[in-house]
Amino acid sequence: MAINWFKYSAPSTFYGLAGKLIPWFAWPAAILFGIGFYIGFFVAPTDAVQSEAYRIIFIHVPASILSMFIYLIMAGYAALGLIFKTRLSAMMASALAPTGALFAFISLWTGALWGKPMWGAWWVWDARLTSELILLFLYLGFIALQASIEDPRRADRASALLAIIGSVNVPIIYYSVQWWNTLHQGSTIKFSGTSMHVAMQQSMFIMLVACWLYAIAIALARVRSIILERESNTQWVKEVRE
């Protein structure tokens, strides 16, 4: 059976598809958030060293992972849009940016809340904190550039170039900041077994999946608005509105 892979690269067809997909991501996200919070707050045992304060990792770690991952996805969409001149890819990139920035912000905020009881300071100039802050700056730059260009075509292409430059720069920034200073604890989850209790691990994993689904659902919802805005002068949008 021949499948037309490009059918849904047209904003008009993708608009409908996205609308149908959103509940499939939004509801599981809501349910998994519920389960994750339950396990995180009531099932997972109290940590011997960090007592109750460690529970913030159930939101902190997924938010950090997603903030970095979304930047790569965003840069990937931006590159697709720049290379193949597909409008939808650029729209996806701009739909992902606010979610990525939000996760970066949550990660910094929860990190500060955790840092106060653990390190005795809201903020320390540690490598990971600093690079997460810079990541937030990169997101804000992307959003600011997109917002200040009126012509959507130029806005898409200019911010796509910026996202690609940013993604090339991210490893350089990360390592330079790491050599500069380091205090943050190393990764707890390693591929060769972990040093974590099973319930903690489960809760973190469930929360990660929940955040992931939430990000997809919200990006799809946002891209639908962007499509409507950009295509507002076309016939099919007028039909949708009625």
Next chain:
Amino acid sequence: MNRLSLISLLWLVIRRDLLLAMRRRADVLTTLIFFVMVVSLFPLGVGPEAEMLRKMAGGVLWVAALLSSMLSLPRMFAADHLDGTLEQMMLAPQSLTVMVLGKITAHWMLSGLPLVLIAPVLGLQFDMPVAAILTLMLALLLGTPVLSMIGAVGAALTLGLRGGGVLVSLLVLPLTIPVLIFGAGAVEAVNSGLDAVSNFALLGAFLLFALVFTPFVAAQALRISME
């Protein structure tokens, strides 16, 4: 058609930009004065203790250099954009990348090089030892071209936009952080009796990396902005 070799094209663009700048010297001087002023504000803000000033001198001078190079970025393409020269450059059969490299070089000679040359005087204000001053100069010499190159991409992307000046800083400053870290790190290393070779090596690596990619990327950014 008169064939222009790449080197002579590069030289032509650099000479033209320098000539234009010499006709309007005030623009070059304002950047330099801004640099001196920002650096001189720090002792007023944090207090005149020589011990502390010596410790923070490298970082302060680097941050000031970063800010003043941001200040001059919007000028890199703006004038040529306004009078249509840029359009002619893009229509020319010669490589836009090389022309952009020429503009970057001229921009560095006008905004980066003066900072390198005035840095020792400001270093003395901060009571820096001679070894630290020499390190700072070498680090600035390696680092400021990178600032101009990354900045060129930002300037090209924000060409002709409202509030371009602030926007370009917002885009470019996060990308220049590695240069700041290793540039100021070199001075810090010398101050604490270490060798600054690794910092210089990394700054040199950034310089080469930026030299290879940024003129091309900035040329692409110009094409996007001029469409």
